[in-house]
Amino acid sequence: MKRLLRLAALALALGLAACARSGEDRQQLLEAAARRVETGTAVLIDVREPGECATTGMARPAVNLPLSDLRGDRRVWKPFLESNSSKELVLYCRSGFRSGQAAKMLAEEGYTTTNAGSFSAWQRAGLPTRTAP
Numbered sequence: 001m002k003r004l005l006r007l008a009a010l011a012l013a014l015g016l017a018a019c020a021r022s023g024e025d026r027q028q029l030l031e032a033a034a035r036r037v038e039t040g041t042a043v044l045i046d047v048r049e050p051g052e053c054a055t056t057g058m059a060r061p062a063v064n065l066p067l068s069d070l071r072g073d074r075r076v077w078k079p080f081l082e083s084n085s086s087k088e089l090v091l092y093c094r095s096g097f098r099s100g101q102a103a104k105m106l107a108e109e110g111y112t113t114t115n116a117g118s119f120s121a122w123q124r125a126g127l128p129t130r131t132a133p
């Protein structure tokens with residue numbers, strides 16, 4: 001029983017350390033992505049719906065291109081992709097799930113993508129935000 005408790009305590013400690021490390025890694029990923037966007041080698045894309053951006057705001061350098069349009073007729077995505085085909089596409093959403101789906105779809109089409117995760121992670125990293133148009 002004592003051995004089981006020690007193993008559980010060790011697993012918990014390792015899990016907490018991994019969570020702390022993943023937060024540091026996310027911070028570094030976001031800061032690096034922001035630098036690439038700033039230098040023009042990447043573009044930042046918010047894949048949430050416009051109403052979500054209007055409610056919470058968005059990253060200052062981001063363009064709002066909803067995942068629904070990427071999955072649909074690509075009315076806004078098509079011209080954007082044509083004019084940014086040589087750039088890395090850095091994507092985020094509310095939780096990182098939809099941006100992950102978009103990153104996967106676009107990578108399968110040959111684009112260079114990075115899932116930056118959530119808008120709240122961008123905010124926690126202290127990166128610039130703005131109100132949505």
